[in-house]
Amino acid sequence: MLLLHHLENSRSQRIAWALEVLKLEYEVKVYQRTSGNTAPESLKRVHPLGHAPVLQDEELTIAESGAILEFLADEYDTSNQLRPVDKIALRKYRYWLHFAEGSFMPLLVMMLVFRKIPTQPMPFFVKPIAKSLCNKVIDSFIMPRLEDVLALVEKHLQANEWFAGEARSAADMQMSFPLLAMRSVSAMDQYPSIERWLQTIRKDSDYQHAVERVGEFKAF
Ligand SMILES: N[C@@H](CCC(=O)N[C@@H](CS)C(=O)NCC(=O)O)C(=O)O
Known part of the structure; x- marks a missing residue:
């Protein structure tokens, strides 16, 4: 099962959109921002930078929204809905x-x-x-x-x-x-x-x- 680590009000919505396009099943783990508007420390346990989004696919942990989108295109985009071929x-x-x-x-x-x-x-x-x-x-x-x-x-x-x-x-x-x-x-x-x-x-x-x-x- 894919797991999207999502920081509230953040870039992670890009990944949710892509997962919906691909009709994939996924879970979302939501992180609340701190009073200083940063990500909580707990996100550092998922990825050393502690930034969102992070996507977990079984044993793989992928950070950087662009890299996550490319990963989804490589692994799951059988009808080229994320990445065009032309x-x-x-x-x-x-x-x-x-x-x-x-x-x-x-x-x-x-x-x-x-x-x-x-x-x-x-x-x-x-x-x-x-x-x-x-x-x-x-x-x-x-x-x-x-x-x-x-x-x-x-x-x-x-x-x-x-x-x-x-x-x-x-x-x-x-x-x-x-x-x-x-x-x-x-x-x-x-x-x-x-x-x-x-x-x-x-x-x-x-x-x-x-x-x-x-x-x-x-x-x-
Ligand atoms: N270039 C990264 C940026 C990641 C990033 O900075 N995410 C923000 C959320 S929009 C974040 O985690 N901010 C919390 C913090 O910096 O503490 C990406 O595209 O994924």
Whole structure:
């Protein structure tokens, strides 16, 4: 039996979506976040980094959402629903599968950290300085890069219904988390194709079943 180690409100929903697409039976072990919003220590007993998602398949323990999706494609995707075979679609799939964690998520995590710093306990006279410095980093470094990322995604989704082209693939699963996270912190009116794609995935019955199992991503 497959076991998905799921941290509440996290990237693990990508894997639940893929497991639903493949109609596999799986169990979910849910971990609550700590008061500091981190994963609990108990997740380190599953994988040394203590991050989610982690998938266990009998004696195998697999971490990294992209690697887990590729593992599912290798082992269980008999009808190529996660990974396309067409050469052009495969190229697009690979690019977006890596883009999500390689180019998009680091900026989002950076934004989360710099937004959080001024809310931490500190002497009252330091707070305005911390706030001003953090806003400067967000406005001058993080946001312009995130805008480039969103413009690139928007352009791609203008020309492609799904990330790999004509059909849903694990690239959509991988990109769903940063786009839902982005949507939770900022209006996306200027990105109508991203909005269209977000509406499409919410109507996807496998996505809906995954949400029933692990909950929908709420907000950063
Ligand atoms: N690149 C990894 C990132 C894993 C990761 O950072 N997961 C977050 C959940 S969204 C986590 O476990 N955070 C808790 C923590 O850092 O303590 C992946 O795609 O699986």
